[in-house]
Amino acid sequence: MKIVYTLDQLHLRARENKWLGYFTVFCRVALAAGFIPSGMVKILGERFTALPNIHPMGSYLEALHHTGYYYTFIGVVQVLAAIFLLIPRTATLGAVLYFPVILNICILSLAVRFDGSLISSPLMVLACTYLLCWDYHKFKYIFPFYRNKDTLPPNFTRDNRFPGWFFLGVFVTILAVGFTVTNVFSIMPRNSYNDCTKNCQNSEDPQACINFCDCVHNQGKPLDSCVAAYNKAIKTKRNKR
Structure with a gap:
């Protein structure tokens, strides 16, 4: 062959x-x-x-x-x-x-x-x-x-x-x-809450980014649910434009 x-x-x-x-x-x-x-x-x-x-x-x-x-x-x-x-x-x-x-x-x-x-x-x-x-x-x-x-x-x-x-x-x-x-990822949890929130000012929705960091590092919720909440917030903000 x-x-x-x-x-x-x-x-x-x-x-x-x-x-x-x-x-x-x-x-x-x-x-x-x-x-x-x-x-x-x-x-x-x-x-x-x-x-x-x-x-x-x-x-x-x-x-x-x-x-x-x-x-x-x-x-x-x-x-x-x-x-x-x-x-x-x-x-x-x-x-x-x-x-x-x-x-x-x-x-x-x-x-x-x-x-x-x-x-x-x-x-x-x-x-x-x-x-x-x-x-x-x-x-x-x-x-x-x-x-x-x-x-x-x-x-x-x-x-x-x-x-x-x-x-x-x-x-x-x-x-x-x-x-x-x-x-490839819309948002990253980073290694700590402070590291996670450092780039939130450059995010499409800074508050949604901060909420995501809090969801992961303070509330301890599953990453998938935190990402889903963040993406939902971004989608809602885009629809309001």
Whole structure:
């Protein structure tokens, strides 16, 4: 099949490039650095964040902290995934372990609009996806359309050309992710009431914004209901114009 041949050739060209090899090592180290501290906090049984319990993310992490050995288990998986990523022979296993954990963190961060990992977690998902693609030759046999049994050649020519377009794409992707996740939401709870109300003066309805911050940080209501009340206030104001 043409798609199989194309994927094989793209993958081989990527594996031949030394700069992409360096980038792969960078991703492995960076991802490991992101999981070891947070994983150790869980293994030691400490609370992961200083966010108040009334905060959407704070209440989730507080509940998670009280799940006993499940909390410890998550920390162990995070640390193991990080260590495996740092060892060349187990790097693939590390990426496999890492991906579902960071994907869950990413979805959680977006769901509760948490500033702390709103940008970093999507980028970490992309970096882990890159690592899985880097080891495509180890996974390709599970795809139903793949029939060939060849793998990477034992010896291939090292390509020293700098892949400018690739790294430009990485840079643009980082900017795109940062811009998207910081502008996709109509309002953000931030990490505290004061942080939340700082930008209310620039809001379409400052009072509705303040009410939203009070709803989240003082009343402790569910984020969805606070967002719904805010959107309703904005819609009502627009209809009165």
